[in-house]
Amino acid sequence: MPINELTNQPINYILHLADDALIMSQRLSEWTGHGPVLEQDIALTNIALDFLGQSRMWYQYAASMMGDGATEDSLAMLRLEHEFKNHLLVELPNAMPSGRDWAFTVCKVFFFSAYQHALMQQLQHNADEEVRGIAAKSLKEVTYHLRWSREWILRLGDGTAESHQRMQQALTACWPFTGELFEVTTYAHGWVDYAAIKTEWMNEVLHTTTTATLDVPTTAAFQTGGLHGRHTEHLGYLLAEMQYLQRAYPNSEW
């Protein structure tokens, strides 16, 4: 079955969910062995593993829908940059413009988890049994991700002068990429109520940031393109590293 991004084929939406989880996982796993303390290194590694598991379930389902020899591996490791349908937010590096910054990473996880929490709550009631199962499973994990990242936003925002300033800086840098979370593409039509997701997300973000003495930017969250395969310059580098082995040694297995 050929994939046309401009249609509302279910495969497009399933791949979009899979790509979000996979890229989130790959990016967070860059922290493995570099966390500020052991417990937080393990926390991020576990969160990355949850995302990897979620992406595998979506890719497996997508592959079974395609039925043309596609596998979870070919979908993850052999698609090109413009074929990925993830949000720009998840492909951003762990610090802007590069490197690792705790506040920025925590902020990304928080914005994305608040979105995913609202999304999975709706998808767990989807008409499709497989979608229901994956969403219900994901929701349990996302609840922990949201709780973990929320605690860090509070701790750093309402912490020392320096932690507050760095958390605020991260929030402002992430902000332009949050609007895309509620964009309804052709292939997303009819799956969930994005207006309701936005309301729930906004409530969570405003409540947490206010408690953390942080200011939500008033500027527009204007960055888009990821859902249509138009990505930031960061995704290509990420894929180059992630897909290297499969491309250099086709069909290799562990």
Next chain:
Amino acid sequence: MKPSVTYESLTALLETVADPEIPVLTIAEMGMLRGVHWQEATGEWEVLITPTYSGCPATDMIRAQIRMTLLEHGISNVRITQVLSPAWTTDWMTETAKEKLRQYGIAPPVGKSMDAALLENTVVLCPRCGSSNTHLVSAFSSTACKAFYTCNECLEPFDHFKCH
């Protein structure tokens, strides 16, 4: 086609397969074994399993162990199918399983299934001294399904199997 073993003897074999992460528990006690069916058309036993956590690396290992256990008893016509819906919950763990977990040094999941209120105010008993005076060190621990606690009474650190 007729199956070469009975449903009961096959189930009994499957119930011996241990969880690779928590070897004192079997996959049946964990609630991961969701069913066994004889498929007349293909002449295969279909074993239904469900993962605990989506990223659980033990899932592949469990599939291999099921296959090996049955092969040792000459049963090779087996298909293992992963069932995702309904999603696994800690509610499916048997009471025996929870007690075995505690004796193994892992605090079992507290209460029934996960709801937001429970997540915020869980009192986890120390699996060693039984004290309720414990504190959460990290929401994530040695595996994704556990949180890391320390007992304020006996000062021992321990894992808590998160309600899920």
